[in-house]
Amino acid sequence: MRELRIHGRGGQGSVTAAELIAVAAFEGGVFAQAFPAFGVERRGAPVQAFVRLDNKKIRLRSQVYEPDYIIVQDSTLIKDVNVFMGVKKGGIVIVNTEKKPDYVIPEGVKLITIDATSIALKAIGLPITNTSLMGAFAAATGEIQFFALEKALNHRFPKELASKNIAAARIAFDIVKGAA
Amino acid sequence: MMEITEGSHAVAEAVRLCRPQVVSAYPITPQTHIVEALADFVANGQLDAEYITVENELSALSACVGASAAGSRTYSATTSQGLMLMAEVVFNAAGMRLPIIMSIANRALGAPLSIWNDMQDSISLRDSGWLQFYAEDNQEATDLHLLAFKVAEDNSIQLPAFVCFDGFILSHTYEPVDMLTQEDVDKYLPKFNPAERLDAADPISFGMYATPEYYLEFRYEMDQAQKRAKDVIAKAGKEFGEMFGRDYSALIEGYRLEDADTAIVAMGSICGTVKDAIDEMRTAGMKVGLLKIRVFRPFPAEEIAKMLSHVKRVAVLDKNISLGAKGATAMEVRDALYGSAIPVKGYVLGLGGRDVRKRDIKEIVAFSEKGPNDQFYGLRKELI
Amino acid sequence: MALAVGCRARPGKARDNKTGSWRVFKPIFDHEKCSKCGMCKTLCPEGCVHEDAEGLFNPDYSYCKGCGICAVECPKEAITMKLEEK
Numbered sequence: 189m190r191e192l193r194i195h196g197r198g199g200q201g202s203v204t205a206a207e208l209i210a211v212a213a214f215e216g217g218v219f220a221q222a223f224p225a226f227g228v229e230r231r232g233a234p235v236q237a238f239v240r241l242d243n244k245k246i247r248l249r250s251q252v253y254e255p256d257y258i259i260v261q262d263s264t265l266i267k268d269v270n271v272f273m274g275v276k277k278g279g280i281v282i283v284n285t286e287k288k289p290d291y292v293i294p295e296g297v298k299l300i301t302i303d304a305t306s307i308a309l310k311a312i313g314l315p316i317t318n319t320s321l322m323g324a325f326a327a328a329t330g331e332i333q334f335f336a337l338e339k340a341l342n343h344r345f346p347k348e349l350a351s352k353n354i355a356a357a358r359i360a361f362d363i364v365k366g367a368a
Numbered sequence: 369m370m371e372i373t374e375g376s377h378a379v380a381e382a383v384r385l386c387r388p389q390v391v392s393a394y395p396i397t398p399q400t401h402i403v404e405a406l407a408d409f410v411a412n413g414q415l416d417a418e419y420i421t422v423e424n425e426l427s428a429l430s431a432c433v434g435a436s437a438a439g440s441r442t443y444s445a446t447t448s449q450g451l452m453l454m455a456e457v458v459f460n461a462a463g464m465r466l467p468i469i470m471s472i473a474n475r476a477l478g479a480p481l482s483i484w485n486d487m488q489d490s491i492s493l494r495d496s497g498w499l500q501f502y503a504e505d506n507q508e509a510t511d512l513h514l515l516a517f518k519v520a521e522d523n524s525i526q527l528p529a530f531v532c533f534d535g536f537i538l539s540h541t542y543e544p545v546d547m548l549t550q551e552d553v554d555k556y557l558p559k560f561n562p563a564e565r566l567d568a569a570d571p572i573s574f575g576m577y578a579t580p581e582y583y584l585e586f587r588y589e590m591d592q593a594q595k596r597a598k599d600v601i602a603k604a605g606k607e608f609g610e611m612f613g614r615d616y617s618a619l620i621e622g623y624r625l626e627d628a629d630t631a632i633v634a635m636g637s638i639c640g641t642v643k644d645a646i647d648e649m650r651t652a653g654m655k656v657g658l659l660k661i662r663v664f665r666p667f668p669a670e671e672i673a674k675m676l677s678h679v680k681r682v683a684v685l686d687k688n689i690s691l692g693a694k695g696a697t698a699m700e701v702r703d704a705l706y707g708s709a710i711p712v713k714g715y716v717l718g719l720g721g722r723d724v725r726k727r728d729i730k731e732i733v734a735f736s737e738k739g740p741n742d743q744f745y746g747l748r749k750e751l752i
Numbered sequence: 753m754a755l756a757v758g759c760r761a762r763p764g765k766a767r768d769n770k771t772g773s774w775r776v777f778k779p780i781f782d783h784e785k786c787s788k789c790g791m792c793k794t795l796c797p798e799g800c801v802h803e804d805a806e807g808l809f810n811p812d813y814s815y816c817k818g819c820g821i822c823a824v825e826c827p828k829e830a831i832t833m834k835l836e837e838k
C-alpha cells in the first residue's frame with residue numbers, strides 16, 4: 189500500500205486534489221481511498237488530505253502517519269506544521285515554491301520543488317495550485333497516468349475550467365518529467 | 369459497475385434507486401451531501417419524489433411520519449444534533465410502526481461542540497424501536513439501504529430503520545463502490561405496499577393513545593417485531609447475496625475468529641482498521657479475531673454468544689459512552705455472554721473524532737489480557 | 753382482541769364510551785319556548801344534540817354528560833337542568 193499526505197491551506201483544493209488523484213488511480217485499475225483530515229474548514233487554515241493506493245481492497249481507516257508521498261501546496265506551512273513528519277525512506281516530497289529550500293528534508297527522501305503558483309496563474313488565471321501539483325505528482329511517482337488525470341479533471345469540472353486545469357497539470361508534469 | 373465516489377454520493381445514489389416517494393430533510397449543518405444530491409436528483413428529474421424542505425430536523429421527520437402514514441416510501445438523513453432534535457418524532461415513528469429509512473452519518477454530540485465522528489447519536493436512540501444497521505465501508509453503507517427498506521417495509525415488521533455509517537470517515541471518503549442498476553434494484557425491492565395507510569375516503573388514525581391497560585402490550589408487540597426482524601433480515605440478506613454477490617444474511621460477521629483466543633467486538637468503519645491490525649498480529653503468531661456487529665437492533669445476543677463461545681477473552685470497542693455506566697456495546701455483549709466464564713472488557717475510544725490506528729488495536733489486545741475491566745482508551749493523561 | 757399495529761384506529765371509537773352515565777343534572781328541552789336557533793347544538797361539547805325533522809333539538813341522553821352549557825347559552829331559557837334520578 190502506498191500513502192500520500194497533502195498539506196495545504198483551506199481553499200487551495202487539497203481535498204479535491206486527493207479525490208482526483210484517487211479517481212485517476214482507480215482509472216488505472218488500482219483500489220484507491222481519499223479523505224480529508226476532518227478539520228475546521230476555514231480559508232487559509234492549515235488542512236490535510238490523504239490518499240491510499242493498493243492493489244487490493246483498502247480497509248484501513250486511520251489517518252496517514254507514514255506517507256510514501258507528501259505534497260505541500262504552500263511552502264509557508266513548513267515553518268508552522270511538521271509537514272515531513274513520518275515520511276518513509278525512499279519517499280517523495282513535492283513542494284510548491286519558487287525558492288531554493290531553506291529547510292532540512294529527512295534523509296533518503298527525494299525533494300521536488302515546483303513553482304505551481306506561477307503555473308496556475310499562467311494557465312488558469314487563479315492561484316489554485318492543486319491541479320499543477322497533481323501533474324507533478326503523476327510525473328514524479330508514476331502512480332497515476334496523465335490521461336487518467338485528464339479524464340478525472342474533465343469529469344469534475346465544466347469544459348473550459350477543465351481544459352485550463354489540464355493545461356496547468358500538463359506544464360507541471362512536463363517540468364518534472366524533464367528534470368528527471 | 370465499480371465506480372469511485374464519495375460515500376455520501378454513493379448512499380444518495382442507492383437511495384435514488386430505491387425510489388423513495390417522499391424525502392424530507394433539513395439541509396444545513398449537521399448534514400451530509402446525501403440530501404443535497406437527492407435534491408439534485410429530484411430537480412433534474414432523475415428521481416420522481418416529493419422533496420419537502422423544512423425549517424429543522426423535528427419538522428423533517430414529522431413530514432416523513434405523515435408521508436409514510438399516507439403510504440409513501442419515505443426517506444431522510446441526518447446526524448448528531450439533528451438527530452437529537454428529531455428525538456421525539458423518532459420514538460413516535462417507531463410506535464406508529466412506520467417504515468421510514470434514515471441514514472445517520474454518525475457524529476459526536478455537544479457540548480462541547482464537535483463536528484467529528486463517533487456513534488453517540490444513533491446509540492443514544494437505541495431504545496426507540498428503530499432497526500439499526502452499521503456499515504463498515506461505503507459498499508456496505510449503500511447496500512444496507514436496500515436491505516433496510518426491504519426489512520422495514522415487511523408487513524410482519526413495520527418498523528423504521530437507521531442505516532448508520534461513520535460521519536466523515538465514510539461519508540466524506542472517496543473509494544470504489546459497486547453501483548447497482550435500477551433494473552436490479554427494482555427486482556430486489558418491490559413497491560411499498562403498506563398494510564394500512566391514511567386515506568380521506570377511508571379514515572384511520574395512527575398512534576392513538578393507549579391507557580395503562582394497553583401500553584405495555586404495545587411495547588411488547590414492538591419488541592416482538594424487532595425480534596422477528598432477525599429472520600426477515602436473514603432472508604432479505606440472503607436474497608441480496610444471491611442477486612448481488614454480497615450476503616448480508618448474518619447480523620454479525622466473524623473475521624479470523626474460528627481459532628482465536630482474543631476476540632475484538634466492534635461496529636462500523638473501525639472494523640477495517642481492526643482487520644488490518646489482526647492480520648499483522650496473526651503474522652506475529654497472535655490468535656486474535658474480530659466479531660463485527662452489523663445489526664445492533666435487533667441485538668444479536670444469541671448469535672454473539674454462539675460465535676464467541678470458544679474464545680478466552682473479549683475486548684469490546686465502543687465509540688460511545690453511557691455516562692455513569694459503560695459503552696453500550698460492552699454492556700450488551702457482556703449481557704449476551706452472561707453465564708459463561710469469558711471475561712469481557714470494554715474500551716471507549718475514538719470519541720469526537722479521535723483517530724484510531726492499528727497500533728491502538730494492538731495495545732487494546734494487550735490490555736485485554738491484563739488491564740482493568742473497562743476503560744477509556746487513549747486518554748491524554750496530561751489533560752486530566 | 754389483538755392490538756392494532758401502531759395503535760391505529762378507525763374513527764368513531766368514542767361512540768363506544770356511553771358517557772350519559774356520568775350525568776348528575778339532566779337538560780330538559782322545552783320545545784314550546786324553542787326558537788330553533790340551534791345554539792345548543794353548536795355549543796354542546798359532546799356533540800350529542802341533534803336536530804329532528806321539524807327543526808327542533810334534542811340531546812342524546814346516552815352521551816349527554818349534563819354539563820349544562822346548553823341551558824346557560826339558550827337565549828330563550830328553554831333548557832332547564834333537573835337533578836338526575838338514579
